[in-house]
Amino acid sequence: MCGILGVVAKEPVGQLLYDGLQVLQHRGQDAAGIVTNEGHRFHMHKGGGLVRDVFRTRNMRALTGNSGIGHVRYPTAGSAFSTLEAQPFYVNSPYGVVLAHNGNLTNTETLKQELYLQDFRHVNTGSDSEVLLNVLAHELERCSSHHKLDVATIFAAVAGVHRRCLGAYAVVAMIAGYGLLAFRDPCGIRPLVFGKRSVEGGDEYLVASESVALNVLGFDLERNVAPGETVFIDLDGNFYSQQCAENTVLSPCIFEYVYLARPDSVIDGISVYETRLRMGERLARKISREWKNLSIDVVIPIPDTSRPSALQLANLLDLTYREGFIKNRYIGRTFIMPGQATRKKSVRQKLNAIDFEFRGKNVLLVDDSIVRGTTSREIVQMARDAGALKVYFASAAPPVRYPNVYGIDMPRASELLATGKSDMEICREIGADALIYQDLDDLFEAARDGNPDVPSFEASCFNGSYITGDITPELLAKVAVGQESQDGDWDVLAGQLDLSLSDGNV
Numbered sequence: 001m002c003g004i005l006g007v008v009a010k011e012p013v014g015q016l017l018y019d020g021l022q023v024l025q026h027r028g029q030d031a032a033g034i035v036t037n038e039g040h041r042f043h044m045h046k047g048g049g050l051v052r053d054v055f056r057t058r059n060m061r062a063l064t065g066n067s068g069i070g071h072v073r074y075p076t077a078g079s080a081f082s083t084l085e086a087q088p089f090y091v092n093s094p095y096g097v098v099l100a101h102n103g104n105l106t107n108t109e110t111l112k113q114e115l116y117l118q119d120f121r122h123v124n125t126g127s128d129s130e131v132l133l134n135v136l137a138h139e140l141e142r143c144s145s146h147h148k149l150d151v152a153t154i155f156a157a158v159a160g161v162h163r164r165c166l167g168a169y170a171v172v173a174m175i176a177g178y179g180l181l182a183f184r185d186p187c188g189i190r191p192l193v194f195g196k197r198s199v200e201g202g203d204e205y206l207v208a209s210e211s212v213a214l215n216v217l218g219f220d221l222e223r224n225v226a227p228g229e230t231v232f233i234d235l236d237g238n239f240y241s242q243q244c245a246e247n248t249v250l251s252p253c254i255f256e257y258v259y260l261a262r263p264d265s266v267i268d269g270i271s272v273y274e275t276r277l278r279m280g281e282r283l284a285r286k287i288s289r290e291w292k293n294l295s296i297d298v299v300i301p302i303p304d305t306s307r308p309s310a311l312q313l314a315n316l317l318d319l320t321y322r323e324g325f326i327k328n329r330y331i332g333r334t335f336i337m338p339g340q341a342t343r344k345k346s347v348r349q350k351l352n353a354i355d356f357e358f359r360g361k362n363v364l365l366v367d368d369s370i371v372r373g374t375t376s377r378e379i380v381q382m383a384r385d386a387g388a389l390k391v392y393f394a395s396a397a398p399p400v401r402y403p404n405v406y407g408i409d410m411p412r413a414s415e416l417l418a419t420g421k422s423d424m425e426i427c428r429e430i431g432a433d434a435l436i437y438q439d440l441d442d443l444f445e446a447a448r449d450g451n452p453d454v455p456s457f458e459a460s461c462f463n464g465s466y467i468t469g470d471i472t473p474e475l476l477a478k479v480a481v482g483q484e485s486q487d488g489d490w491d492v493l494a495g496q497l498d499l500s501l502s503d504g505n506v
Contacts, residue, residue, distance in 0.1 A: 003027030006172035014063035028074035038065030071100035096176030103168035168406035188227030195219030270450035280312030300324035310366035359387030373417030
C-alpha cells in the first residue's frame with residue numbers, strides 16, 4: 001500500500017503535488033518523492049520520512065514544470081527504509097521515464113531474470129517498482145518505430161507490461177516531453193481514480209490513489225481507472241484511454257475498506273465511510289444473535305478507523321458509546337510501521353486510556369481488524385489497567401489467517417495471530433473475556449451494498465484465495481523468508497553474464 005499522484009496542469013504543479021501527498025500521507029509514512037516535468041527535463045526530490053519533513057522550501061523551488069507525479073512509500077515485508085527504495089524511479093532510455101507504483105508484483109524474480117538476460121537492463125535496487133519501470137521502458141522501446149512515440153505506441157507498450165507483469169499494481173508515470181501515463185492491473189486490486197477541472201486555458205487532470213485527493217485539491221471525480229485500462233494525458237491536456245489487458249475482472253482489495261483508505265474516499269463507487277457503518281451494523285446483528293449472554297455497559301472504539309463501525313454497532317444494540325482512548329496525532333499508523341518491536345512500543349505512545357470510561361464497567365472494544373495481535377493485546381491490558389471489570393473485543397473484519405502478497409505488509413503466516421488458531425485461542429492470546437469476529441460474507445455484503453456492480457473482492461488475507469492465479473505454496477514460502485531479494489539468485493545470473501557482484505550492486 002502506497003499513495004500515488006499524477007497531474008497535468010496549466011500552471012506549475014509542485015505545490016499541488018505536495019498538498020496531494022499530504023492528503024495521502026496515511027498510505028505511507030516511510031518516504032516521499034515528487035518529480036516534475038519541464039519540457040524534456042525532469043526535476044526530482046525524494047527522501048525518507050513524512051512529506052512535511054522531506055520537502056523544504058529550497059526543494060519546492062526546484063520542482064518546476066506543469067506536470068508531474070508523486071509518491072508516499074509504505075514498505076512491504078517490514079523492510080527498513082533505504083534511500084534507493086524511495087520513489088519515483090527514473091530511467092533515461094528511451095525518452096526518459098519516471099514511475100511511481102502502488103502494489104506488489106508477484107513474479108518479480110522472473111522479470112528480473114528477463115531484464116538481465118533478455119532485455120539487457122540494469123536494476124539498482126530490490127524494489128519491484130524499479131522492475132516495473134524497466135519493463136515499461138523496454139516495452140516502449142520495443143513498440144516504438146525510429147524512436148517516434150504516439151498514443152497507439154504507448155498503449156501497445158502497456159499491453160506488453162500487462163502480458164509480462166503479475167500481481168497488483170496501480171501506476172503513474174511521466175514520459176519526458178510527452179505526458180502522464182496511468183494504468184491499473186487487470187484485477188483492479190489497488191485503487192486508482194482520476195478527476196478533471198476546467199481552468200483558463202483548458203482542462204487539468206489529476207490521477208490519484210483515492211478520491212479524497214481530488215476533493216481536497218479542487219478536482220471533480222470523473223471515474224475510476226478500470227482494471228487493465230490505460231489513461232494517457234499529453235502535455236496539452238488531451239485525454240486518451242484504452243483497455244490494454246485481456247481477461248479483466250474488477251476485484252478491489254477488501255482491506256482498503258476495512259483499514260487502508262481514508263473514510264472520506266470513494267473507491268470503485270463504494271463509500272469507505274458507509275461501508276464501515278454497514279460493517280458495524282452486521283457485527284451488531286451477529287452479537288445480538290450469537291452473544292446475547294454478554295453484559296455490555298459501554299462500547300469503545302480503537303481510534304481512528306473503527307469509529308464508524310463502533311458507533312453504528314452501539315446504536316443498533318442500544319448501548320452507550322464512549323471515546324475511551326485518546327490518540328497522539330504525532331505517532332504514525334502502527335500497522336504500517338516496519339518491525340514488530342517498533343509497533344509494540346508505539347501502541348502505548350499512540351493511545352492513552354481515560355480511566356473514568358473503563359472503571360467498574362464491562363467494556364466492548366471495537367477495532368477494524370486484528371492482524372498481528374500486538375495492538376489488540378496491549379489495548380486489552382490498558383483497559384484492564386484502567387479498571388474495566390470485563391473486556392470484550394470485537395473485530396469489524398474476519399480473522400486474518402493468510403499472507404497478503406498484493407502490497408500489504410502481511411507476508412508471513414507466522415506473524416499473523418489467527419493463523420492456525422481457533423477464536424477461543426486468539427481470545428486467550430489477546431487477554432480478552434470474549435472475542436467476536438465479523439463473518440466474511442457479511443464483510444463482502446457491507447462493501448457490495450455500496451455498488452452491486454462490483455462482482456468480487458480480493459480477500460486473500462481472510463480466505464487464502466489469490467485471484468491472480470500464480471500464487472503457490474513455494475512462492476509464499478520464499479516471500480516469508482525474504483529469499484526473493486537475496487543476492488544468491490543474482491550470483492547465478494552474474495555467472496551467466498560474467499559479471500562481478502563484489503561491489504554489492506547488481
